[in-house]
């Protein structure tokens with residue numbers, strides 16, 4: 856059990872690091888709070904709540920993975936390198952794809 860708590864502490868440390876260093880993650884968290892407040896105001900159905908929470912978690916998780924990739928790239932390639940650029944740009948692209956899909960689904964949830 857204490858091993859589990861130690862691992863949980865490390866995971867929370869990672870989330871704290873992401874929030875402290877990544878302005879995009881902070882932006883996504885503010886957008887998530889607004890979406891949750893809008894969900895309360897609109898009185899979403901249970902399935903819509905599930906979808907909304909899943910989308911928020913997916914975008915935040917993608918941003919955290921992007922942060923991890925950026926950290927590893929900066930560690931192994933402090934100098935400019937085309938593969939370092941490809942890794943960072945591709946990871947950022949993945950977040951963009953997910954965030955765009957989340958935006959479209961949020962519009963459908965709140966406007967339909």
Ligand SMILES: Nc1ncnc2c1ncn2[C@@H]1O[C@H](COP(=O)(O)OP(=O)(O)OP(=O)(O)O)[C@@H](O)[C@H]1O
Nearest residue numbers: 877878879925932933934935936937939940943944
């Ligand atoms: N080592 C590198 N070699 C080549 N290009 C790099 C390298 N590091 C960063 N870049 C380029 O600069 C861009 C910005 O990198 P940076 O590390 O500042 O991340 P970022 O996009 O500003 O992310 P964030 O603002 O979320 O920290 C990357 O997307 C990449 O195109």
